[in-house]
Amino acid sequence: MKINVGLVDDQSLVRAGIRTLLELSEDIRVSFEASNGEEALEKLEQYGVQVLLLDVRMPRMGGLEVLKRLKEMGKELPVLLLTTFDDDEVVLEAVKLGAKGYLLKDVSLEQLLGAVRSLASGGVQVQPAVTERVLQALRGTGSKLSDEDDLLEPLTDRELEILRLMAGGYSNKEIAGAHNLSEGTVKNHVSSILGKLGVRDRTRAVLKALERALI
Numbered sequence: 001m002k003i004n005v006g007l008v009d010d011q012s013l014v015r016a017g018i019r020t021l022l023e024l025s026e027d028i029r030v031s032f033e034a035s036n037g038e039e040a041l042e043k044l045e046q047y048g049v050q051v052l053l054l055d056v057r058m059p060r061m062g063g064l065e066v067l068k069r070l071k072e073m074g075k076e077l078p079v080l081l082l083t084t085f086d087d088d089e090v091v092l093e094a095v096k097l098g099a100k101g102y103l104l105k106d107v108s109l110e111q112l113l114g115a116v117r118s119l120a121s122g123g124v125q126v127q128p129a130v131t132e133r134v135l136q137a138l139r140g141t142g143s144k145l146s147d148e149d150d151l152l153e154p155l156t157d158r159e160l161e162i163l164r165l166m167a168g169g170y171s172n173k174e175i176a177g178a179h180n181l182s183e184g185t186v187k188n189h190v191s192s193i194l195g196k197l198g199v200r201d202r203t204r205a206v207l208k209a210l211e212r213a214l215i
Helices: 012-022 037-046 063-073 088-096 109-120 128-141 157-167 172-179 183-197 202-211
Strands: 003-008 028-034 051-055 079-083 101-104
Touching: 003 012, 003 037, 003 109, 012 028, 012 109, 028 037, 028 109, 037 051, 037 063, 051 063, 051 109, 063 079, 063 088, 079 088, 079 109, 088 101, 088 202, 101 109, 157 172, 157 183, 157 202, 172 183, 183 202
Parallel strands: 003 028, 003 051, 051 079, 079 101
Antiparallel strands: none
């Protein structure tokens, strides 16, 4: 079964380049393209997609506004942010709004395909080249990924290992297979990790773990 992707970027050349890369894969298909957020929201009503590749800065409606609208609409769609090196604070805000990951626009074919597959299977994607800058922006603005300054409870060795795999973009199913566990057990571990870190989703859990040098 193919992974259906929505591609949203105001630059036609960027869209064409990313589409070409995606279509080199046999398991990924671009279901629609959009040049701004308004167009993207309209097409999301027409096409069923598993992953949305979303540019940050666009005319009429940018990436952050799209994320806000999706949240208001109750749509839990995995969103992968397409960013540049000067979008650190915006990326941080996008993560707070529910984005499941981010990649630089000059990403390699392997990274792009891996990120799409990861999000489609329930994982996250945090590109190291961007993560350090996002964490610097976090420290510089005094923002927090959660309301908790300290861990509510120390993570166990098993939880730390699962957290490392989460940071690598692995889904619950893949983590379960790697450790010979049931998906339900992994899901329980993930819930415990989120609770102890005081965050609401996997992306923020990974970022907070990196910020605290837990992984």
